[in-house]
Amino acid sequence: MSQHRTAAANPFRQPKAVWAVAFACVISFMGIGLVDPILPSLSHDLHATPSQVSLLFTSYLVVTAVAMLVTGFVSSRIGAKRTLAAGLAVIVVFSALAGASGSISGIVGFRAGWGLGNALFIATSLAVIVGSASGGFAGAVILYETALGIGIAIGPLLGGELGGISWRGPFLGVAVLMAVALVATLALVRPTPRPERRASVLDPLKALRHRGLLTMGLTALLYNWGFFTVLGYAPFPMDLGTHELGYVFTGWGVLVAVFSVFGAPRLQERLGIAKALYLNLALFAADILAIALFTEDRTVLIVCVVVAGAFIGINNTITTQAVMTAAPVERPTASAAYGFVRFIGGGLAPYAAGRLAEHSGVHAPFYAGAAAVAAGILVLATGHSLLAQAERNQREEAARAAAGEGQRERLEDRALAEDVGSAS
Template sequence: MSASQGQDQAPASGPAQAKGTPDGKAAGPFRQPKAVWAVAFACVISFMGIGLVDPILPALADSLHATPSQVSLLFSSYLIVTAVAMLIVGWVSSRIGAKRTLVTGLAIIVVFAALAGTTDSINGIVGFRAGWGLGNALFIATSLAVIVASASGGFGGAIILYETALGLGIAVGPLLGGELGAISWRGPFFGVAVLMAVALIATIALVPDLPRPARVTSPLAPLKALRHRGLLTMGIMALLYNWGFFTMLGYAPYPMELDAHRLGLVFTAWGLLVAAFSVFFAPRLQARFGTAPVLYANLLGLGIVMAVIAAGVDSPTTVVVAVIVSGAFIGINNTLTTQAVMLVSPVERPVASSAYGFLRFIGGGLAPYVAGKLADATDLSVPFYLGAATFVLAVPVLAGGHRLLREAETGTGEAAPVSPSLTPVGTAGPAPAGPRPVVVAVGAHDEAAAVVDGAARLARDTGSPLEVVHVRQTAVVEEQAVDTETGAEAEAAVTAHLDRLAALGVTATGQILTGVGDHAAAGRALARHAAEVGARTVAVGRSPRGPLIQFADGSFTSALTHAATCTVVLVDPGEEPRPLTARALAELRAEAG
């Protein structure tokens, strides 16, 4: 999530909104426009679809006299169509705009979810789920971008709201599916149709039209992007992971031998772990051990869990416990796999997301079909053993791209000088040789100019050059990723300060850093850059973000202070800069709370 000096920045396609609230209080994640709430509600319903049908799978098989392998095609048709559609959603969105893409996706889901509830054959449901998959692709490819672009009070709050919607959807989906499924297997389908219809009306009424991209994305761009080794490697790893994941999701309900209501409770517990480990634990494990090591351990853990399900397939209790535990591993994997893709991808984020989505959904779509054939030909344990094998096989595939991932991860703090054509002559480019620079991080907020001025005084007093730095980040929420600002907006965040300093006779350089992840990841990126340029001091300002956002989204300042090899100082307007010690950080947290 795009951040610098712990401040929220302007969202892509929108004005600089990362400010405190009008009353001077820290911006809260839930103080958002109605447009954001409308899309967030639609996200809850969309994410419900992940586990909504699991509680009714046995009931569907009994009511429609279908085999488990036939019922598994509900997943295959849905995911394969989603996979293919991911190749064109970027092209569609760039032609008709994000809002129209979102509305089209919602309308398709409403229609095909309702039709699935009216049919009397398993083949009919499979076909209508395919149409549902098309709507799902259009929706998920644009929902995060629309929320970020529509947010106020800082995009960080919008991200927290999106994460909340994700967690609610994943957790409530199985619960609602179980409750409605206990009445009739048709209930979950009609329930989704009604709720999505409400979300559709709210989106049409409340979400404003958003600017279209400057250029149309080619429908072939995602396939061409797969020619890049890093993206292809991470995509294949995601394909293997999703093979195992959807094998479990599609077949685990049968050996549990539970009714729809109790199945709903099991998958609700599973969903809560998915959401919690995706949002809170994955970023912290990544910061401590690195992306690749955590993924290695996580994939092996999933392989073990799947092997336990396979070996204990005749014990419902064993399967129930193993499925719930798998939620922790799945939550971590969803987030870090997406981050790995975005780290190594040399193409635009939407194109990389489409290419990655195509491969991972293909894996998820083929797995239930193959699992059904294997179960019919052998016994129910074989698909789970195959799923365990795909998790383990993903480890050497990931290892094939380990070097690329490590280089990309350690290089996210690499700086790009601000274009000299956009700054006063002599103010841009590499920092001058000699004295160690004072680096000041800037974001779009009310007190940014005062923070830069304080850093300029510090640089003057120590005889150091001044470097103005801005972190341009990619927000990653589970399996979704979006740039929070354009390159031009990132440059503007720096050049505005350089122009103002030049008018005052102060010489400074400008740099833009890149990073993938939360605010803490941005802090570590700045710390790496400061070490590379031999900075004397890194100057930061107070964060306008509230304690809830800082807890969920990571603290830029804490991560910077812990990772920096030089002094980090807090610049308060009107006060002398002071070093940020562990005690000072604790005081800041107490004030924020």
């Protein structure tokens, strides 16, 4: 039992290659919250409505979702390292082009290209980290979600600081940082052998025939509807400056990171996967409902947005582990299928929020977001037995990882004893 806990609780002893990919993940996930602080200034400077500006999320995430279907097809032919490098290179090019653009339509289009690179990188990076990390599967996912949380936390801060100079700054800043991540990936990540079987574009869609994967994907779609309603539309009713918005969403991102790493494992250990997710989704729906009721109260709005980070962090970690262990398919395929479904919800929500606000007032998007998350609980409940199976799978995998870690330590101790004996 102690060995199990040691292995599961130490996800940060990793090879350099894993850290290189994790660093690139941080920069990649910065792109999610990077534009939040500059949404109002983009609307003002480029004479665009909030729903038009929200298309920066929609084009980025919808293209990311659709492109998830081809990530396995590409990586099984050119290898994981080349796929990672290609994704990073695409992000560098399109983030730089977005920064050089002069119209909202141009930025929206270049964000779509950015989404293509993001899909190639995200699906492959999770598979590389899981395949290369030490300490077992759970530790690898925690490391991945830590990178996600840090990226989400730093993104708004960087966006606010650079956006205070010019709205172009955040896009150009990401281009530079992604170029650094590309160099680190090329230098530190070893080429991985190509899979024996070449993946098909249809593999992720076929994987959705499995009830567990489809149930988790639909739950994530509804959850992400609420998530990206808050992320994509809340900056407008806050009526804050670029720097202030950056600080608010940095606080939100810090809670995402903290609860991804520390809150989610403890909550899952205490309640189990199913109860932890039911509770977390219920609290998140209540939080968005509070935003809907008090949208015009800036203090309540800011507090609820920051607190939402805790629920997002918990949900991201627990659901990612559950999906990757419940799906009876290869993990890259499961990651692509799950990403395809959930990012569809995240992509459509910000635009729908803007349109709802224009026609029904600023409260309406958040009522819809709260309802979507509540509906996610009902969808998740239809797969309750599958969550129990995922939990059993995780315990078995953690036990195997602990046994492997213990054997490695015994071999190291034996080698050390032999060295001491020969020296004496």
